[in-house]
Amino acid sequence: MMSQISNALSDFFFEYETPRQVLVRNRRVGVVCRLIQLGVLAYIIGWVFIYEKGYQSTDTAVSSVFTKMKGVGYTNIEGRERVWDVADYVFPPQGDSSFVVMTNYIITEGQKMGKCPELQGKHNCSSHADCEGGSFKRTGHGQMTGVCLNATKTCEVLAWCPVEDDVKIPDPPMLMSAVNYTLFIKNSVTFPLFGVSRSNLVENIDNAYISKCLYDPTDAPLCPIFRLGDIVKLSGFKFETIARVGGAIGIVVDWTCNLDVDVKHCIPKYTFHGLYGNAAETDQARASVGYNFRYAKHYLEDKEQKRTLLKVFGIRFDIIVQSLARKFDIIPTLTAIGSGVGIFGVATVVCDLVLLYLLPKREFYKNMKFKYTDSHVQPDSESLGIETSTYYTFEANARQVQGTGQSNDPDSEACSTETEVCKK
Incomplete structure (x- = not known):
């Protein structure tokens, strides 16, 4: 019993099993196999490593956005002149990443609580x-x-x-001067995994540059000051159309950084998107066009509470920060290589299917690939009263002594090709 256990442990620790392979000389199958392997190799190199950068780990940023508007508007309604500054036309005034700039309005002055006709x-x-x-x-x-x-x-x-009468919307918009307002965006991002912090006020952007620059996608792509008319134009809309009834525009600050190179190359890219409707739409009957809300300013007059009501039509700006930083990491690299090596097995599976089920000589290839054995006990061994493995050992030793070492294995070297004939 102890010897059996010892043999089992010895076999487990000191023996190595390797799969049996059959070399098939077939041009069509060989070409199919190499084409599949070439496709897998192109996928691993081209898609996984070059396009998807599977050798790098990734991280998204923790971000903050600060905004500031500048500009002055002017209106003259029935001889009543008025100047509108930032405190009048920006809602809310705290400099958030989402805010509204008023471009048109309907004003109802001197309202007080009472009874009146609808x-x-x-x-x-x-x-x-x-x-x-x-x-x-x-x-x-x-x-x-x-x-x-x-x-x-x-x-x-x-x-x-x-009561407010908002049936007729002013056309042209009351604050067309908003086209020349400017928006300053200050954005800071931090990639915690890599310990990298960046700001859109990158190298070489100082106070002197900011005081005179204006964003242009070609000439000044890093300038953080944007003209409202340019933002609307780059989003695909006309300022006159969107200023009349309002709308929404998304400003996307994209931080896509490869930290395997110098960090100074990690810079933002700005894109602009209209977030409502279609710029090509001309159907005036469509429902809920534009963006508006109401805003009231309360005051006391002769100890009576009154208010001025404004129905504000404006452009809502949503500043959206997108981020993705990459850097070399051995773990995803090994994972990508391992998965790629595993995919190479597809070629073997496909070629085996072709050999065993599609080719005319599939039975021959099947006999070469698989070795069949009987599971029942041989009669000779039963008559001798010994185990089958011991019986075959005795038989092999006897053949060696008699010089009849001819192998009955159908997969012997003499039967390993299609052109040779197995001799009995």
Whole structure:
């Protein structure tokens, strides 16, 4: 028993098993095999290593964005001149990565809480029964009092009076001067995995350069100051169209960096995208065009609370930071190489299928590839009362003594080619 255990352990630790291989000389199968291997090699080198850079590890950035608008607008409505500065036309004013620049508006001044007629078309009536007291209409301006006003044929409402009339949108836009406003973007990114921090104020961008530069995709691609008219144009829209009813534009700051080279080459790239509608659309009947919201300024006049209501049409800017840094790492490199080597096995599988199932001599190749053995006990061994393996050992020794060492193995060297005939 101990000897059997010792032999088993010895076989386990000191023996090596290798798979059996059959060399097949067939031009068609050989060409197919090499073409598949060439395709796999091209995939590994071209796609995995060159395009996808599978030899590098990746990291995304932790980012912060700070913005500042500059510019002055001017309006003259019925002889009333007004100058609009940053505090008037930017919402919110904190310099966030998402903000709105007002380009058009409808103003309703001197509103106070009271009872007044609803706007025409909001809730028309012919009698008091059409105006249910205490109820609201979703598109209305206040709570109905139950009174139908004969003068306007609309329901009376408790609301901020006079109610806003926003049916007619000013055209051309009130603040067309916004085309020359400028936007300053300050963006900082950190790649924690690699311990690298960068800012869009890269090398050679100082106060003197910022004071005179203006972004241009060709001449000044790193300037952090953008003219609003240029942003809208680069996003594919016309400023006159988007300024009238408002819209949304995304400014993408792309940090795609290869940290295997000098870090000074890690610089941002700016792209601009219209985030609503289609610049080529001309259908004026489509629903919910543009972007707008309401903003009220409250004040006291003769101890009575009043407000000025602005329906603001503007361009919403969303600054989106995309980042991906890469650097050489031995772990993904070995993983990519290992997976590529494994894919080489596809050639073997395909060629085996061709040999065993498609070629005319498939039975011959099958006999060469597979060795069949009987699982039952041989009669000779049964009659001798010994194990099969011991019986075959005795038989081999006897053949060696008698000089009859001719092998019965169908896969012997004499039968290893198609042209030779096995002799019995």
